[in-house]
Amino acid sequence: xxxxxxxxxxxxxxxxxxxxxxxxxxxxxxxxxxxxxxxxxxxxxxxxxxxxxxxxxxxxxxxxxxxxxxxxxxxxxxxxxxxxxxxxxxxxxxxxxxxxxxxxxxxxxxxxxxxxxxxxxxxxxxxxxxxxxxxxxxxxx
Amino acid sequence: xxxxxxxxxxxxxxxxxxxxxxxxxxxxxxxxxxxxxxxxxxxxxxxxxxxxxxxxxxxxxxxxxxxxxxxxxxxxxxxxxxxxxxxxxxxxxxxxxxxxxxxxxxxxxxxxxxxxxxxxxxxxxxxxxxxxxxxxxxxxx
Amino acid sequence: xxxxxxxxxxxxxxxxxxxxxxxxxxxxxxxxxxxxxxxxxxxxxxxxxxxxxxxxxxxxxxxxxxxxxxxxxxxxxxxxxxxxxxxxxxxxxxxxxxxxxxxxxxxxxxxxxxxxxxxxxxxxxxxxxxxxxxxxxxxxx
Amino acid sequence: xxxxxxxxxxxxxxxxxxxxxxxxxxxxxxxxxxxxxxxxxxxxxxxxxxxxxxxxxxxxxxxxxxxxxxxxxxxxxxxxxxxxxxxxxxxxxxxxxxxxxxxxxxxxxxxxxxxxxxxxxxxxxxxxxxxxxxxxxxxxx
Numbered sequence: 001x002x003x004x005x006x007x008x009x010x011x012x013x014x015x016x017x018x019x020x021x022x023x024x025x026x027x028x029x030x031x032x033x034x035x036x037x038x039x040x041x042x043x044x045x046x047x048x049x050x051x052x053x054x055x056x057x058x059x060x061x062x063x064x065x066x067x068x069x070x071x072x073x074x075x076x077x078x079x080x081x082x083x084x085x086x087x088x089x090x091x092x093x094x095x096x097x098x099x100x101x102x103x104x105x106x107x108x109x110x111x112x113x114x115x116x117x118x119x120x121x122x123x124x125x126x127x128x129x130x131x132x133x134x135x136x137x138x139x140x141x
Numbered sequence: 142x143x144x145x146x147x148x149x150x151x152x153x154x155x156x157x158x159x160x161x162x163x164x165x166x167x168x169x170x171x172x173x174x175x176x177x178x179x180x181x182x183x184x185x186x187x188x189x190x191x192x193x194x195x196x197x198x199x200x201x202x203x204x205x206x207x208x209x210x211x212x213x214x215x216x217x218x219x220x221x222x223x224x225x226x227x228x229x230x231x232x233x234x235x236x237x238x239x240x241x242x243x244x245x246x247x248x249x250x251x252x253x254x255x256x257x258x259x260x261x262x263x264x265x266x267x268x269x270x271x272x273x274x275x276x277x278x279x280x281x282x
Numbered sequence: 283x284x285x286x287x288x289x290x291x292x293x294x295x296x297x298x299x300x301x302x303x304x305x306x307x308x309x310x311x312x313x314x315x316x317x318x319x320x321x322x323x324x325x326x327x328x329x330x331x332x333x334x335x336x337x338x339x340x341x342x343x344x345x346x347x348x349x350x351x352x353x354x355x356x357x358x359x360x361x362x363x364x365x366x367x368x369x370x371x372x373x374x375x376x377x378x379x380x381x382x383x384x385x386x387x388x389x390x391x392x393x394x395x396x397x398x399x400x401x402x403x404x405x406x407x408x409x410x411x412x413x414x415x416x417x418x419x420x421x422x423x
Numbered sequence: 424x425x426x427x428x429x430x431x432x433x434x435x436x437x438x439x440x441x442x443x444x445x446x447x448x449x450x451x452x453x454x455x456x457x458x459x460x461x462x463x464x465x466x467x468x469x470x471x472x473x474x475x476x477x478x479x480x481x482x483x484x485x486x487x488x489x490x491x492x493x494x495x496x497x498x499x500x501x502x503x504x505x506x507x508x509x510x511x512x513x514x515x516x517x518x519x520x521x522x523x524x525x526x527x528x529x530x531x532x533x534x535x536x537x538x539x540x541x542x543x544x545x546x547x548x549x550x551x552x553x554x555x556x557x558x559x560x561x562x563x564x
Contacts, residue, residue, distance in 0.1 A: 012458070012468075013306065013451045015299035017352055022295050023198045024168035028436045035435070035494070045435075046494045057164045061202040067256070070299055071458070071469045115208070153317070153327075154310045154445050158438035158493055165436065169295045176294070176353070186294075187353045211440055212317070212328045305480045309447035339446045343484045349538070397490070 001135045002080040002128065006036040010072045020067035026102055027060055030092050033078040034106075037090075041131040043124055053121065054111045058087065062104040072096050081135070084120050084128060142276045143221040143269065147177040151213045161208035167243055168201055171233050174219040175247075178231075182272040184265055194262065195252045199228065203245040213237050222276070225261050225269060283417045284362040284410065288318040292354045302349035308384055309342055312374050315360040316388075319372075323413040325406055335403065336393045340369065344386040354378050363417075366402050366410060424558045425503040425551065429459040433495045443490035449525055450483055453515050456501040457529075460513075464554040466547055476544065477534045481510065485527040495519050504558070507543050507551060 008029050016022040038045050048055060068074060077093040087109045094102040110118040149170050157163040179186050189196055209215060218234040228250045235243040251259040290311050298304040320327050330337060350356060359375040369391045376384040392400040431452050439445040461468045471478060491497060500516040510532045517525040533541040 011451060012298055012454055013304050016294055017297035017299065017301040018195060018197065019299040020197075023201060024165040024295060027165035027168065028434060031435055044494070054159060056159065056161075056208075057205060059202070059204045060164060061200070063200045064198060067197075071467070152310060153313055153439055154447065156440035157435055158440065158442040160440040163436050169293060172294055185353070212326070300477060300479065302479075305483060306447040306450035309450065336441060338441065338443075338490075339487060341484070341486045342446060343482070345482045346480060349479075 001133055002037065002041070002078075002131050003133075004033065004037040004040050004078050006033045006076045006078070008032065008074045008076055010068055010070050010074065012070055015070050018067075020069060023062065023064060026062050026064070026094060026104060027057075027106075029074070029076050029094065030060070030062075030078075030090070030104055030106055031057075033076040033092060034090060037078050037080075041127045043127045048124075051121070052113055053118070054113065054115075055108050056111060057106050058109055059107045060104070061106075062102060064102050066096075066099060066101045068094065068096065068101050074101070080128070083132070084125065086117070086119060088120070142274055143178065143182070143219075143272050144274075145174065145178040145181050145219050147174045147217045147219070149173065149215045149217055151209055151211055151215065153211055156211045159208075161210060164203065164205060167203050167205075167235060167245060168198075168247075170215075170217050170235065171201070171219075171231070171245055171247055172198075174217040174233060175231060178219050178221075182268045184268045189265075192262070193254055194259070195254065195256075196249050197252060198247050199250055200248045201245070202247075203243060205243050207237075207240060207242045209235065209237065209242050215242070221269070224273070225266065227258070227260060229261070283415055284319065284323070284360075284413050285415075286315065286319040286322050286360050288315045288358045288360070290314065290356045290358055292350055292352050292356065294352055297352045300349075302351060305344065305346060308344050308346075308376060308386060309339075309388075311356070311358050311376065312342070312360075312372070312386055312388055315358040315374060316372060319360050319362075323409045325409045330406075333403070334395055335400070336395065336397075337390050338393060339388050340391055341389045342386070343388075344384060346384050348378075348381060348383045350376065350378065350383050356383070362410070365414070366407065368399070368401060370402070424556055425460065425464070425501075425554050426556075427456065427460040427463050427501050429456045429499045429501070431455065431497045431499055433491055433493050433497065435493055438493050441490075443492060446485065446487060449485050449487075449515075449517060449527060450480075450529075452497070452499050452517065453483070453501075453513070453527055453529055456499040456515060457513060460501050460503075464550045466550045471547075474544070475536055476541070477536065477538075478531050479534060480529050481532055482530045483527070484529075485525060487525050489519075489522060489524045491517065491519065491524050497524070503551070506555070507548065509540070509542060511543070 014021050014025045035045050075095045079091040089107045092104040110120050155162050155166045176186050216236045220232040230248045233245040251261050296303050296307045317327050357377045361373040371389045374386040392402050437444050437448045458468050498518045502514040512530045515527040533543050
């Protein structure tokens with residue numbers, strides 16, 4: 001399993017007139033969590049795109065349990081629980097202190113510049129392998 | 142079944158450097174489709190909020206099949222296939238001409254200003270009933 | 283003078299917790315007004331980019347007088363008061379019925395794909411000329 | 424003078440199909456710079472709103488010199504060069520390493536919940552005074 005945590009401070013622009021964070025912004029935060037995870041395993045997203053690869057979002061889900069509000073300091077937890085095959089999946093938890101605000105998931109696949117599906121590059125798989133932790137150990141984080 | 146269609150023209154601001162629409166914007170379009178549906182059945186969202194009610198998004202999903210691009214004129218199809226109970230669900234299709242670009246869903250429930258869950262108001266249920274069409278007729282649209 | 287009017291309906295996503303439209307969204311609306319103007323004079327922005335040209339925003343200003351709110355139907359008035367030279371300028375008014383909510387301006391210049399400044403293409407200047415109206419006539423609109 | 428510096432890492436969602444940051448996002452970054460400045464002088468924006476005050480943007484300007492791009496680590500410099508009266512003004516510089524990407528300004532005034540203009544609260548003025556530095560010293564930063 002891979003588990004990374006990124007920090008978000010809610011922007012005024014992300015709120016709406018219900019005085020909560022507008023729901024589509026969680027998908028943007030999920031992406032900041034992916035960017036950080038790729039940094040941490042040593043294959044930054046900018047580098048992936050520099051090789052002519054793309055990593056689009058194929059599906060996205062979110063479940064909103066409690067609202068996030070302006071200026072909240074949040075943790076976005078990203079989990080990869082299965083090693084990548086042609087497609088792969090991330091799960092997310094948005095936490096405010098001890099409170100779980102939302103969960104979500106995205107699935108992805110590599111593509112070339114023309115939108116043609118590709119297998120994940122060997123180096124990506126190797127970096128995932130190197131960062132992989134047994135689930136028991138990972139949950140102790 | 143209820144089926145409504147809203148028109149979107151893709152804004153420059155909605156694109157990203159992959160030259161496609163950034164994926165979180167589809168959730169914003171789904172909302173414009175809900176707003177239009179509520180207009181069409183005769184209970185505008187602004188009126189719902191004026192009564193002290195809220196109709197937050199509880200879950201959202203999207204599946205991205207083909208990219209939408211700058212200046213595309215899109216149709217956002219909204220479907221309500223089951224009558225509302227405490228919670229209810231909308232499904233969406235994003236279409237560019239004959240091409241299906243994406244599908245999605247959201248689920249919702251009524252709340253008061255303090256976030257307490259409420260049953261849907263009688264008038265809302267009555268308006269849904271009045272607009273309801275047998276599924277066969279609806280698909281002929 | 284060129285004067286065009288585009289219609290906007292305020293999206294929920296565009297509001298913030300002060301229950302008004304978040305101020306940066308006016309710049310997005312100004313852009314929808316430019317896109318419409320280019321359509322109307324017969325040289326759509328998509329066509330400009332298809333020729334390898336870019337038309338970036340060089341400066342932007344906005345003055346917020348009264349708030350726009352969720353679901354407001356607004357008119358975005360665009361004015362070009364001086365014919366384009368190397369750079370050119372648009373002015374904007376955001377109106378809600380008879381009420382002026384905001385004014386603004388943007389300035390622009392043509393560039394190639396590499397960001398090098400270019401003189402406006404002849405066809406662009408010709409289309410502007412063809413659409414130009416004496417100021418007196420234009421204000422009677 | 425007051426001079427604070429906030430850090431931004433450009434999000435994918437902030438880019439557009441010209442492969443640069445979409446111009447309205449600079450106004451959002453200016454706001455993150457104001458929020459940080461208020462934190463640093465000891466009167467967080469959340470606290471201002473908790474007292475029933477609002478601090479809306481009255482005017483905004485931006486001048487775009489060089490594009491910001493995905494994943495850039497930027498510094499947003501905020502400057503307050505004149506002490507606040509009924510209205511007050513911030514200036515901004517967006518820097519990428521030694522390169523100045525953009526400048527801008529916003530002006531503001533305090534309001535109550537109903538949009539009525541108010542003089543700045545004494546505590547706000549006192550906090551500004553306490554943080555104020557002679558311009559010469561400040562520019563040496």
